[in-house]
Amino acid sequence: xxxxxxxxxxxxxxxxxxxxxxxxxxxxxxxxxxxxxxxxxxxxxxxxxxxxxxxxxxxxxxxxxxxxxxxxxxxxxxxxxxxxxxxxxxxxxxxxxxxxxxxxxxxxxxxxxxxxxxxxxxxxxxxxxxxxxxxxxxxxxxxxxxxxxxxxxxxxxxxxxxxxxxxxxxxxxxxxxxxxxxxxxxxxxxxxxxxxxxxxxxxxxxxxxxxxxxxxxxxxxxxxxxxxxxxxxxxxxxxxxxxxxxxxxxxxxxxxxxxxxxxxxxxxxxxxxxxxxxxxxxxxxxxxxxxxxxxxxxxxxxxxxxxxxxxxxxxxxxxxxxxxxxxxxxxxxxxxxxxxxxxxxxxxxxxxxxxxxxxxxxxxxxxxxxxxxxxxxxxxxxxxxxxxxxxxxxxxxxxxxxxxxxxxxxxxxxxxxxxxxxxxxxxxxxxxxxxxxxxxxxxxxxxxxxxxxxxxxxxxxxxxxxxxxxxxxxxxxxxxxxxxxxxxxxxxxxxxxxxxxxxxxxxxxxxxxxxxxxxxxxxx
Numbered sequence: 001x002x003x004x005x006x007x008x009x010x011x012x013x014x015x016x017x018x019x020x021x022x023x024x025x026x027x028x029x030x031x032x033x034x035x036x037x038x039x040x041x042x043x044x045x046x047x048x049x050x051x052x053x054x055x056x057x058x059x060x061x062x063x064x065x066x067x068x069x070x071x072x073x074x075x076x077x078x079x080x081x082x083x084x085x086x087x088x089x090x091x092x093x094x095x096x097x098x099x100x101x102x103x104x105x106x107x108x109x110x111x112x113x114x115x116x117x118x119x120x121x122x123x124x125x126x127x128x129x130x131x132x133x134x135x136x137x138x139x140x141x142x143x144x145x146x147x148x149x150x151x152x153x154x155x156x157x158x159x160x161x162x163x164x165x166x167x168x169x170x171x172x173x174x175x176x177x178x179x180x181x182x183x184x185x186x187x188x189x190x191x192x193x194x195x196x197x198x199x200x201x202x203x204x205x206x207x208x209x210x211x212x213x214x215x216x217x218x219x220x221x222x223x224x225x226x227x228x229x230x231x232x233x234x235x236x237x238x239x240x241x242x243x244x245x246x247x248x249x250x251x252x253x254x255x256x257x258x259x260x261x262x263x264x265x266x267x268x269x270x271x272x273x274x275x276x277x278x279x280x281x282x283x284x285x286x287x288x289x290x291x292x293x294x295x296x297x298x299x300x301x302x303x304x305x306x307x308x309x310x311x312x313x314x315x316x317x318x319x320x321x322x323x324x325x326x327x328x329x330x331x332x333x334x335x336x337x338x339x340x341x342x343x344x345x346x347x348x349x350x351x352x353x354x355x356x357x358x359x360x361x362x363x364x365x366x367x368x369x370x371x372x373x374x375x376x377x378x379x380x381x382x383x384x385x386x387x388x389x390x391x392x393x394x395x396x397x398x399x400x401x402x403x404x405x406x407x408x409x410x411x412x413x414x415x416x417x418x419x420x421x422x423x424x425x426x427x428x429x430x431x432x433x434x435x436x437x438x439x440x441x442x443x444x445x446x447x448x449x450x451x452x453x454x455x456x457x458x459x460x461x462x463x464x465x466x467x468x469x470x471x472x473x474x475x476x477x478x479x480x481x482x483x484x485x486x487x488x489x490x491x492x493x494x495x496x497x498x499x500x501x502x503x504x505x506x507x508x509x510x511x512x513x514x515x516x517x518x519x520x521x522x523x524x
Contacts, residue, residue, distance in 0.1 A: 017159035021166035026279050028173040030340060033275060035177050037268075037341060039186045043123050044131075046264030049271045051132045053256055054110065054117075055139060065095050071376050073154035082215050085151065087226045089216070092147055094223020100143035107136050121264055127187065134191050138198035145202050148209050151216070160212065164204045172197035257392075257407055261399045269345050270404065273352070276333060277359045280325055299374040307371075308432065309505060315367040316446075316502030320492055322363045323450045326356050327488045330454070331461050332481050335470035339477050347404065354408045361415045368423050375431040383418050383426070390414035442500075449499060453491045460487065 036045060069092045076084040111129060118128045149161050172193050179189035209216065258267050295314075298307055333352060337345050372378075391414040398406030424443075428436035461467060461484055470480035496503040 018162045021162055021170075022282065025166060025169055025173070028170060028177075029275065029279060032173050032177050033272070034340060035181050036190070039180045040190060042265045042268040043121060044127065044187060044190075045271065046259075046266075046268035047118070047121065047123060047128060048131055049267055050256060050259055050264065051128065051135055055107070055132065055135050065092055065099075070150050070154050071373065073151065074374075077151075077154050086215075086217060087229070089148060089151060090218045090220060090223050091226045092150065093218055094220045094226075096143040096147045097220060100140050103139065103143070104136075107132070120259075130191055134195045134198075137195060141198060141202045146205055148216070148218075149205060151213060152209070157212065160208050161205065164208050165201050168197050168201040168204060257395050257399055258404060260396075261403055261407070266404065269347055272337060272341065272345055273333065273347065273355055276336065277325075277329060277355070280329070281359060281363045295370050295374040299371070304432070311367065311371055311432075312500075312502030313506040313509065314370075314502075316496060316500045317506040318367055319364055319446060319450075320496050320503060322360060323453070323492050323496075324485070324488050325363070326360050327450075327454045327457055327492070328481070328485050329356055329359075331457070331484050332470075332477075335477055335480065338471040339474050343471070351405050351408065354405055354412065358408055358412045358415070361412065361419055365415075365419050365423070368419075368427055372423065372427050372431060375427075377426065377431050380422075380426055383422055387414050387418040390417065446496070446500065449495050450492070453488070453495065457488060457491065 069088055072088050073085065075081075076088070111132065114128050114132075115125060118125060121128070152158060152161050176190055176193050179193065180186040183189055258270060295310070298310060330352065334346055334349070337343075391411055394410030394413050395407045396410070398410040400406070402409070424439050425436045428434055428439055464480065464483050464487070466476055466480035466483060469476040471477070493503075497507075
């Protein structure tokens with residue numbers, strides 16, 4: 001229990017720092033998005049989203065080495081085996097350097113097809129090359145230098161990464177808003193600051209790693225020798241590669257497919273919804289992010305009772321937050337877009353429902369995924385192949401029939417089959433060595449509670465005082481969002497407290513940690 005609480009304390013520290021910085025960036029992002037739409041235009045923003053997705057497909061050549069290295073670092077970090085840590089990260093750096101050269105070559109080939117890819121765009125073709133080139137530089141820097149941050153993550157010091165990157169991001173966004181709105185040639189100011197931010201973030205992260213781990217001494221010339229001595233990394237990498245395919249297809253196929261059936265403007269409108277929900281999802285992910293390393297340490301310890309208990313604590317606590325986010329988003333997203341940009345940017349209530357279902361699956365999957373990763377279980381390579389095939393195939397098929405909504409329906413269908421059904425079976429049957437039926441019964445009951453509360457909220461929320469005025473100003477929207485969030489939270493939290501043991505245990509653990517820290521700091 002003491003070890004578990006120690007891990008929880010580190011997780012809380014990561015969560016507090018991550019949340020504080022992210023809230024600042026979240027506010028700045030919405031301000032900057034409005035400025036960028038006004039001064040850069042929806043075509044440029046759609047181009048940026050499409051270029052990011054194209055580059056992400058090239059990053060598949062990373063194969064999953066970073067994830068495999070993270071898994072193999074849990075034990076030596078726990079044992080403070082500096083020699084082994086140096087060996088493992090040296091192998092990673094040696095392999096990453098080779099991958100960087102492959103990505104550069106592949107990018108040059110891809111750019112030869114830009115005249116065809118962006119034929120429908122009204123922007124100068126040079127814009128596509130500049131945006132893609134800026135993103136490429138950031139990616140290459142991660143392969144040459146930033147890969148060492150995996151040690152900070154495995155050591156539950158992810159907050160140091162976030163603190164470094166967030167400071168640069170905040171400065172970058174503020175300068176972009178100023179230069180884009182006040183000076184001529186806004187596109188070049190915007191993209192130039194994007195480039196500089198990536199360079200300075202890399203320099204800052206290098207200093208953090210050197211200061212935190214002065215004993216980290218990597219000689220990439222020894223990479224091949226250590227590679228031969230750590231074959232397990234490559235074995236896991238081969239398995240993880242297929243899972244990365246599915247993840248990349250999921251994250252980065254929607255924009256190109258949407259562009260095929262619509263326009264860059266529609267992609268930009270869709271990206272507005274993504275920004276809202278994904279910013280919130282990222283905030284939640286940052287809050288839970290260090291639990292991945294804690295789970296890895298917990299599984300390495302091997303206490304089955306603690307593993308089972310912590311699983312349901314994390315699952316229920318995350319599900320409570322996801323439920324509140326989704327129900328509130330159903331009521332708040334359209335009024336917010338109307339105030340933020342205008343009602344012309346809305347894509348319809350039916351799209352919103354499908355989009356929220358998709359985001360709900362993505363936000364709630366993390367607990368199962370984290371425990372699978374902690375067990376090192378990547379051997380189900382058929383699952384990501386099926387998921388990626390269904391994702392692309394159904395998105396194209398349904399997209400042809402129903403456009404934007406069809407693309408979202410195709411993605412969601414693939415996730416339900418693999419993420420919601422197969423992954424829990426895989427974890428419980430082969431990882432925890434127990435029947436998955438109690439999980440599905442428990443999850444089904446929790447889902448029914450959430451759906452019932454969501455339905456009831458559609459009858460109650462319209463009677464809230466600021467419902468009718470929510471779309472008239474940001475102040476009225478903030479009041480409406482506050483009363484909606486309070487209402488939904490008062491419906492969800494007591495229900496989960498009454499019906500789920502994981503919620504009770506999570507609250508008790510957090511209360512115990514906070515109380516002990518208060519006593520230690522105050523001496524009471």
